Every structure is written in structure tokens, then in C-alpha cells.
Amino acid sequence: MKQFSPGWTLIKLYTFLVYLFLFAPIVVVCVLAFNPKQFGIFPMEGFSLRWFVRLMHNDAIIEAFQNSLILGSLTALISTGVGILAALAFIRFEFPGKNTLNTLLLSPIMIPEVVLGVALLLFLRWLQLPKSFALLLIGHVVLTLPYVLLIVQARLVGIKKEYEEAAKSLGANAFQTFREVTFPLLLPAILAGALFAFTISFDDITATLFWATARNQTVPVKIFSMLRNSISPEINALGAVMIVLTVATPLLAGYLSRRFSKLKT
């Protein structure tokens, strides 16, 4: 009955409006990417792929894409590796100062990225090292580590310790137990964590703007510098490519993992 009450209808309507608010700007970016005219925004004057073609011939943007992809993949790899080890320590062992250390490792979520950006840059300056790709990489690992840790920990709590103990009692050593028992059970969380780390790194702008150089630009940094002039269909086209990439990847991964888990059982 509640589904048909006027109150519920209002709630539905309100939710719809909030959705409209959240999605209209994103949809409009994708639509305007096909706008053939050079200046102004609306009205659309037809449908054209010229801005996408131009993007493909823009070496600086292609390079930024390569940088972003490599950076995101390496960040995901390192962050997930480090995160799994830390999660194992927190969930499977007892040691003094556990809660404090857990909070410390999660703290980058609550520290403004601006401060992180400045801090790491300052440290580098004190060490008299130039900005480099390595700075972006270690910076992004710090940014993404807490999320990976949270995701892997949540899953690890749900994996019964008895499975691991059974493997050990059958003669497996610690590494074999991890490889044969814990890792396969943990895999969904590992993939989710890696994907999350990749997207955060791929999309990050606030801290990255402090760390990037002219030679090590990522796509968001490129968009930022293009925005200095004004918004253009070219920026919208680049935005549309980014949206499709970062939205489609997790959706596809989620779909595939569901598909595979169905096949197995």
C-alpha cells in the first residue's frame, strides 16, 4: 500500500529530480561533444565527429592518455599489493596499537588532497629532487591505498578462518594457504579494489595538479589547462571519452564477474 500513497509518489518525484540534477550535466557533456560548431555552447548545429577526430590527431592528448593509463595501472597494482598485505595483518593477527595504525592508514581519506599535494611536493623539494612520473605514482598510491584497504578488509572479515586452518592442518605452508585458499576467495575484493584504485588515479585532479609537469600530464590535467581559455566542444569530446572509459570499465567488470560466477556454479 505504501507504494501507492501520495507521500511515496512525492518521494519518487524528488528522487527523480535529484537524479536529473546529478546526470543532466554529464549527459549534456556527452551530447555537446558531437556539436560541430566552434564557439558558444547551445544550440546544437547538427551532429559531427570532427572533435573526436581532432582529439585522435592531437599528440599531446594521446600522450596524456598514455600517461594516465600507465599511471592508473601501476597505481592499482602497487596499491592493491600493499593493501592486501596490510589487510591480512589487520584481520588475521592481533598486535599492539592495531586500531591506531588502522586509523593512520585510513587517514588519507580525511586529509584534504591539497595538503597532501603540497606536503609531498615540499618533501621532494627538500630532497632536491625534480618533479617526475615517480612522484605522481607514489602520490597516487598514498591516495588510493585507504580505499583498497577498506574494500579488501571488508571481504576478508567475511572469509572464515577455518578454511585457512584446514589447509594448514593438511600440510600447506602459509604461502600455499594464501595462494590456494585465501587469494581465490578474496579475488572479487581484490579486483574491486584494483579497479577503484585505477579510477581514482585516472580521474584525480586536485593533488595531481600539484605533482604534474609539462612532460608528465594526465588527461584531467590536460582538460584543466584547456579550460584556461574557455569551454569548447573539444573539451566536451575529451570529457565524453573519459566518462565512457571510467564509467564503462567498472560496469563491464561487474557484469563479467557476475557472468563468470554464474558459469562456475
Added chain:
Amino acid sequence: MQTDGWKPWALLAPALSAVFFLLVVPVCFIVVYSFWLRAPSGADIPAFQIGNYAKFFVDLFYPKILFRTIRIAFETVLLCVVMGYIPAYFFYRSTSRFRKVFLLLVMLPFWVSFIIRTMSWINIMGDSGLINHFLLRIGLIEAPFSMLYNEFSVLMGLIMYLLPFMVLNIYVSLEGIDKSLLEAARSMGCTEWQAFREVTLPLSLPGVSAGCLLVFVLTAGTYLPPMILGGPGNEMIANLIFKRIINTLDWPYGSAISVILLSLLFAIVWTYNRYLGINQIFKSFQGNSS
């Protein structure tokens, strides 16, 4: 549980050293640097003086920006609660088979780059943007009216960025409420609205307050929406830091402003943790994954 000595430490070593050397030590450096002097030549001179802090508070120019940051953060928090509670409640109560899809959709903006979400408002609110185009078309206005580069457009950008965090936090705490409590209230004669007011709302408050803290902290530390959607009068404290560090390369002063921002946020998070506990915030990210 085992209590064997070295094993957990070996597992923790990479994560702890990463956070120690790349976060704890650098943040300490900010504090040290904030007491240094900047020579007219642009070089930084090691010193211990409070000139950088004095500069911040010497007249009202900088404190005004600090207060504006706090005000805008409060406005964002308020708007996010108002806009976020009802959708979260909708996901909680909905029995539609598309419920999961709705929830996924609200998370979708998380996956779109912050810079794109921010700049997308120019397409909507610009002089030849969607709203002006529409109003001109239907003849309500004669010339486009400018909506951008004021506090309102900055708030739009901030909400676009932070609303999903709020919805998620509220939803996670709603989802944790035992639905039989609601049935009990209803069976004892409560109306739908009374049951909501007496049972659901109070039990969802931890999620609301966790969402508020997260939104406040993230707003206070952001510079992108004011930079792209705001005018000169809408700068926030993170914009000051960005300018000092990137544009004028005034490291000591930039560090001092960072310390001021960090202390403000630390005071807020500490007080919150003292009275309400901070773990609720981390819960929402875990719910996000599964």
C-alpha cells in the same frame, strides 16, 4: 587470534612505510616550513618565526576567506542533507526490481572525473548554456542572464561532487536498521509518518552525521569549483594555497596556510571522533564495494 610477534609487522611494513614517508613526514615538513622565511630573491631561509601566521591574521583579508570557506562548507553540508536524505530513503524502502540499478546510478558520478563534473556546469549555466538557451527559446528572457562565477554556481559544483558521498552514508545507515522495528511501530498503531519520525529518522542519524563530516572536510579542502565556477570573490582557502605554491612559489606562506586549514579540520574531526566515533564514515566505503 594469534599474537605472534613479527608476522603482522612484516605484512604491514610496506603500507606503514608508504604512509609514514609519504604522508606523516611530508606533513611534518609543512609544519616546519611554515616557520621559515622567504627571501626577496625567492629562496627559502630556514628560520623559526611566526611571520607567516602573522601575515594571515594581520588584517581581515585572509581570515575573511577562512570564514567564507567555513560558511560555504556548511551550506554545502546543508544542501547535501536536504537533497540526499530522500533519495537514500527511497533506495531503502523501494521494492522495485530496479532498486540495485537506481543505487548503482547514484554511484555513477563517483566514476566521472571531478574536473569533468565541475566544468560540465558551464554547459548548463553558461551564457549560451542549456538554461539560458531554453529561457531564450520560450521567450521568458530577452538576453542571457549570467549565472556563473558566483557563490551559487560554486555550490552547484560542490554538490555535484559531494552529494553521492552523502547519499551513500545515509543509505548505509538506513540499510542497517532492522525492518522489524518499523513493523512493530506500525502494528502498535503508528502512522507511516510517525514510524519514520520515531524510529527510522533517529536510527539513521549516525549516517547523516558521518556524511556531514565527510562533506564538510572535503569541501573545506577543495579549490576546483571556486577556480572554475567561481569569481574572484568566491575563493576558498585551498585556492590561496594553490596560488601560493603554484603561482607565486611562496613555499613558507603556502605551508602556513596549509597548517591553518589542517588544524581547523583536525579540530573538527577530533571533536567529532570524541563524541560520535569516526568509524561510521569508513563503513560507507566498504558498502560501496560489495
